[in-house]
Amino acid sequence: MDRFAIRQDVIKVMVVGDSISHGREGDWTWRYRIWEWFEQQEISVRFVGPYAGTSPPNKPQPPRPPRLIDQPPEPPPPLRTDGAYAEGVARRFLANSNHFAAGGRQTHQAKDIISEQVAAHQPDLCLVQLGFNDLGWRVSGPVETLASMKHLVDHARSAKTDLKFAIADVPYRTDLPGRGDLPVSTKIYNDMLAQSIPYWSTAKSPIALVQFCKNYSCGGSNSEAAYDGLHPNALGEYQIARAFSQTLVSDFNFGRSALVIPDKIPPRPLSTPANLRAAPAPSGIIITWDSVYGAFGYDLQHRLAGEGDWESTHVDCNRYDQQWLHKGQTVECRVRTSGGDTLKSAWTHIASAVANPQTAPAPINMVTHATSTGFSISWTNPPPPYAGDIDRYGITNFDSDQPGAFLCKVGVRGNQAEITGLTPGHRYYISMETWTTFGGGIPAAARAVLVGRGSPAVPTSLRARALDALAVELAWPEVLDAAGYDVWVRREGPIHGRLGVRLSPTLWPLPESMVHVSDGTIPGCKTMKAILPNMEPSVWDWEYAVEAYNGDDRSGLSEWLTPPPLAPEKMSLATTDLIHIELKHG
Template identity: 45%
Template structure:
């Protein structure tokens, strides 16, 4: 560890400058990256400028280790703390002489580093700071543009309290490729960059000068396209050169370090992503598991899979060299193939397809689940699964249907009853419960959806039935935003002793198409009830189905096609199987070891899963 003496940039650069690079994921890099830190180090060497890079870390972020699925933390328990992942290596070809010390970490914000910088500089004294922070503050909604600027200012002044002669080259924030629903981000980025440019001259002093690094203008990434980034933000091999060049321009022009800025070469080495070796798909206690040899330099792996005879092929993503079937049932046959991935465009070759039959030893879902809304959440209680299955934990899944960007979220509980709080009043949530044992999580038990902060919904009204043909009926009715869903009831009026029975599965729209009504639509009467959790309205007055009328009078809209009923409230848009867009953006938790906002990390495809859950009877 260097001695903790306070020094400044020597008059002669040949005497050696202690350089600290402070940043986030764009500066730390992923295993297999060259990193812009390496490119600026090469530039210093080419310019005959003696430097020593300082900081507590030396590596890139390493890939996740393969491991089986695990239940979620218990609800309300303290968030686990994670150390900085910095055991990752660099690209093949990086010089063994590379001085890789730095202070950059994935998910890092200026709001966090402003409180850490004193201790870091005390342990690792520096003469020059190359600072590149701010994106995560605004991207993860930790702060707005003025708040991010305040964090940068505090970081600077805290650093100066350790070394009053410390020099700063501060980069502005690059734009990233546009993400739907985050129209605020390009605007906030522009506001912040304008504020930074106008403000930092006032922070500068003769002994501790600060100069702007025009990163946004030199990095080839913006809302329309991002050729410099592999995922819409993080630098690829070309982007790494561009970032290093932006810093070199400030070092040459403002600090008079070096004689000429870095030139981005025309010939940039390509990242190699070979075919994953030793690929296997096998039956496992959790159902089906696929494993393969890790590919050095892969940021993630694309997994293409389907349940034979049940679903079409779907492509998702995993962060390690293991994939496990999610929410599976005994006897399902999974067909799987995998390829290495380094972002949106750089992909390896697909493996051949392998298959295996699901043999889960996981427990079934709980019995007799009851859900009631509370002012800001819901209460849920259940009985253990039938058959005496041993359960180590229960996972309550809940999914906000009124937020444009929401994950399926989960919470762990050891036993019933349970309460989930801090939800949005008036929003509608799908709910399910998963039982866990040593083999993994079982197939979720779908239960009644719930509207937060509401009670029993009113009885639906104005039920209308149209015979689209002799055996197909289109039903529509007037509901209430209090309702989380609707049940359909029917009976054959010409069958002796017939009673109303429920159609399999609830509806989330204010309409429904019913098929194969033999011996004809006009033989069946229907009624509707509305529910909010286990609080349910009375059934509406029964309505008898008509005989088919003139085909020209049959409405064109169909409840099997989302968006065809203009009278539906927002929360019910989508078809009866919940198909539609699968948003994945969220606000990161304060302790998250994040990559980049809006990166489709696990690509879990919530709608696809919920469709499967509804299609399969709960055991």
């Protein structure tokens, strides 16, 4: 395209972007680095837009009950843009830091609000960094995202016909499990954007491509420029600013040379949190500490006293509510500040507290049935006594067949509900908890469902094989409409167990925590297997059967059988101690 220079005393610049451009509290931001470059090149600029700061940390608050299913979704919280910058930024920048970038923003959203901002602030030049959220959150594919970018340009031009654009392509992020599509769609979009920009550009309103992706050291297993696999650290901020400066020099004739990244990148200050406290509360235990300026959240570890291994979680603010505890349990915890995936502070000391929860137990007698687009569920109130009045129940479902799926929770009142809008053919795990004035109680699992399917057929062709004297392997062909299976055992004889109950015969399902079954939905290709350990006095003293279920719609039991005897040399094998899961294709 023709080289173009904007000739006026002060150039008004609007940065249009998402969280990569918005930044978080304590960031320098690439917006600051490009401001420094303008200063060094002696180019007078005025940054314009409705916001001036970074994104501040979340405010600590207690857990909230889930939204009732018959209530409309809550409006999104107001955009917070009052976060501060790194402590070393020039004071002149703080008076010239306006922008139009917000965390989570998509090109699909920005295209509909850009004309209002251009009309209000009348920028001469837009530095556009958008597109990752469209592709990364599967809002749209490459073609639709490109169309959104073209609409953004058109709508911005409708408010100012001579507006100039420097539009960045989309960076790669580090690999995510289950998202092999993301680098592919990113490359397709970037290629199409580079091919389209020359056709979008006009003499009056020129557009140039910014090679963000090429200049940014991130993608695959490389995260040199990003603190979390995507968002820029101090080096990444320089790299993004350099990419924009290259385009401004080469395509708009701004400045004498592109930004030079210094050899020494300023480190991010990171102190250990102070005043860690753990205190009992009606909902469990509340863990708090003093916030650390510039933290990208905190790594928290907790465990029950006497246990060796820590459980780890990441929190965005300086509070964590440890729920789902029993009275008298002692919880130990410690915390450290996170500056990203690889930058951490030292751990705090260990704090502890004894739980005395006042929450109610989960409802009982939960019954689920799959429907064409979800499931129905009914239940009975938990038996008293418990403190407080029941306000609502929380129903959680999880799509186990969707990679990267999130837990979905809604609140209900009464004793039955129907959940819709789920994906037919997918398996959903379901749980419920009771919410009182003291918070949410420990959840309990209901039967999983396979949405859009009916009652499963009885499992057939069950086979049993003794692995040794105390462990047996069961195998059977997949039942297509089954969300899961129960393994049943029975034994004839005078005495069983410590209670001395006479069984003649008696049968019961083994707990799901003891028996794990590989499952699937590929017709004719999968064999279910379950291994049962510790079948005393021996595996041959028991009979085994399998039942398929879809919610509380059950198939009925398969045939009963006992494994054939082992060869003599197998009898000395050690007892299996661990539950085994195996999936065979054939």
